[in-house]
Amino acid sequence: MSVKYDVAIIGGGIGGLMAAYRLHKNIPGIKTVITERGNTLENRHCPAGKNNTCVHCKHCSITSGFAGAGAFSDGKFNLGTAYGGTLGEELGDDTANRYINEVDEVLKTYCTSGEPKVYMSNEELKLKCLQNNLRLLDMNVKHLGTDKNYLTMQNLIKALGEMGTDLLAFYDCDKIEKTGDGYLLRYKNGETIEADKIIIATGRGGANFVADFCRDFGVKTRSNYVDIGVRVEMKDIIWKEFSDRIYEPKILYKTKTFEDRCRMFCFNKGGLVSAENNHGIITANGHSFADPDRKTENCNFAILSSIRFTEPFNQPTEYAESISRLANMIGKGNVLVQRFGDLIRGRRTNEHRLGQNTVIPTLKATAGDISLVLPHRILTNIIETIYALDRVAPGTANDDTLLYGCESKYYSIRPVFLNDKFELVDNVYIIGDGSGICRGLSQSGAMGIYVADCIAGV
Numbered sequence: 148m149s150v151k152y153d154v155a156i157i158g159g160g161i162g163g164l165m166a167a168y169r170l171h172k173n174i175p176g177i178k179t180v181i182t183e184r185g186n187t188l189e190n191r192h193c194p195a196g197k198n199n200t201c202v203h204c205k206h207c208s209i210t211s212g213f214a215g216a217g218a219f220s221d222g223k224f225n226l227g228t229a230y231g232g233t234l235g236e237e238l239g240d241d242t243a244n245r246y247i248n249e250v251d252e253v254l255k256t257y258c259t260s261g262e263p264k265v266y267m268s269n270e271e272l273k274l275k276c277l278q279n280n281l282r283l284l285d286m287n288v289k290h291l292g293t294d295k296n297y298l299t300m301q302n303l304i305k306a307l308g309e310m311g312t313d314l315l316a317f318y319d320c321d322k323i324e325k326t327g328d329g330y331l332l333r334y335k336n337g338e339t340i341e342a343d344k345i346i347i348a349t350g351r352g353g354a355n356f357v358a359d360f361c362r363d364f365g366v367k368t369r370s371n372y373v374d375i376g377v378r379v380e381m382k383d384i385i386w387k388e389f390s391d392r393i394y395e396p397k398i399l400y401k402t403k404t405f406e407d408r409c410r411m412f413c414f415n416k417g418g419l420v421s422a423e424n425n426h427g428i429i430t431a432n433g434h435s436f437a438d439p440d441r442k443t444e445n446c447n448f449a450i451l452s453s454i455r456f457t458e459p460f461n462q463p464t465e466y467a468e469s470i471s472r473l474a475n476m477i478g479k480g481n482v483l484v485q486r487f488g489d490l491i492r493g494r495r496t497n498e499h500r501l502g503q504n505t506v507i508p509t510l511k512a513t514a515g516d517i518s519l520v521l522p523h524r525i526l527t528n529i530i531e532t533i534y535a536l537d538r539v540a541p542g543t544a545n546d547d548t549l550l551y552g553c554e555s556k557y558y559s560i561r562p563v564f565l566n567d568k569f570e571l572v573d574n575v576y577i578i579g580d581g582s583g584i585c586r587g588l589s590q591s592g593a594m595g596i597y598v599a600d601c602i603a604g605v
């Protein structure tokens with residue numbers, strides 16, 4: 148006999164945590180559970196930390212477990228809707244901003260390690276970019292840092308447990324079935340639970356789970372786009388003018404050859420490049436610590452080329468995965484790293500050349516040739532973007548700049564919702580990155596609070 152809940156939340160990232168928090172505030176005594184595929188936050192350890200090499204864990208501790216994909220993130224909190232998702236389009240900017248501010252208030256309550264720094268938008272840098280055909284996306288950003296973000300999440304999760312939310316680690320939801328008056332959730336560990344209402348908060352890593360749900364329940368999906376590209380690493384000083392003033396430069400560029408949209412984002416000042424395991428596929432990412440003692444001499448950011456497929460092809464995630472898999476094949480199970488100078492000269496980077504590089508890699512990746520992996524169109528877009536960025540931050544296109552391949556962001560499943568409460572079918576809601584709407588902490592958290600309000604009828 149399985150335990151029955153009023154609301155079961157699948158996924159313990161910021162979306163799921165904020166939804167649970169608000170449900171308890173709205174409806175004291177409500178019976179809720181968060182079921183999470185990965186580990187408890189305290190027990191999430193990436194073994195790659197010891198030697199910087201991914202060892203292919205079954206559930207990647209970087210991306211899954213309580214506190215979700217954001218647990219070890221840089222904790223950049225966007226105080227607006229200009230990027231990080233399309234919640235503003237869905238709810239209207241005023242409502243979305245109100246909910247983002249509410250997430251910020253909750254985080255402030257549980258951030259016990261000092262007030263994070265807020266970086267304000269900057270007109271001068273915006274103009275400099277515009278004069279060079281680049282569009283600087285501008286918004287105030289609060290920077291928690293990996294360490295502060297972790298502690299805040301730890302405090303929030305503890306509070307949720309005290310409020311009465313059951314927190315179940317290693318509960319990987321396999322299937323949802325309709326029962327007479329609610330739902331039965333089946334888990335890969337053989338357990339089941341019952342719930343009147345469900346909030347799916349499975350993030351990017353749960354894309355297949357959402358796809359299966361939509362198929363089983365006849366929910367229509369729209370083909371979405373993917374972003375594919377590389378993580379770029381160079382000396383921190385090259386982007387200092389930007390990072391000192393706005394912390395995170397997010398810049399759009401329309402490439403010359405293909406007129407595609409390429410974007411620079413996920414900037415990490417003094418950061419580290421990291422590898423993450425997405426169901427056995429190793430991709431690059433990055434983060435940085437707020438603690439000055441843990442800063443490196445480097446900065447890193449993603450340059451990704453956006454691709455939206457049209458009929459008849461509708462498997463953008465699989466497309467991106469197969470490119471990353473190819474990089475892993477050539478990289479002997481790891482991401483590849485190549486010097487920009489080698490890429491431009493049409494030769495692979497080898498250990499010798501990497502050993503002489505002035506930019507010391509912060510991730511142990513396989514020295515190789517990303518031009519053997521990335522399709523011509525994507526590679527051309529990335530090279531053109533690097534040269535365009537070099538005009539506002541000279542040195543970006545240096546020979547010693549490192550490119551790690553591949554990095555991709557999938558947003559392929561974008562379900563068609565029943566209504567503006569983000570309901571997929573009766574009493575099953577979806578929030579966060581997994582909904583295809585959000586791409587960051589603030590909007591995912593905001594969507595969690597919004598849906599909790601919808602459930603409570605507030």
Ligand SMILES: Cc1cc2nc3c(=O)[nH]c(=O)nc-3n(C[C@H](O)[C@H](O)[C@H](O)COP(=O)(O)OP(=O)(O)OC[C@H]3O[C@@H](n4cnc5c(N)ncnc54)[C@H](O)[C@@H]3O)c2cc1C
Nearest residue numbers: 158160162184211215216220223320350353579580587588
């Ligand atoms: C390295 C890194 C750095 C980042 N840095 C930033 C940043 O600085 N600022 C920012 O705004 N955003 C950042 N992001 C993005 C941000 O972390 C996400 O947008 C955010 O975490 C999304 O929240 P979510 O709750 O929707 O999903 P997630 O945080 O992905 O949480 C979903 C959870 O669901 C679990 N899950 C998936 N499927 C199942 C299932 N079937 N059953 C049970 N559990 C399941 C997963 O294990 C995961 O823990 C970063 C992401 C990464 C990976």
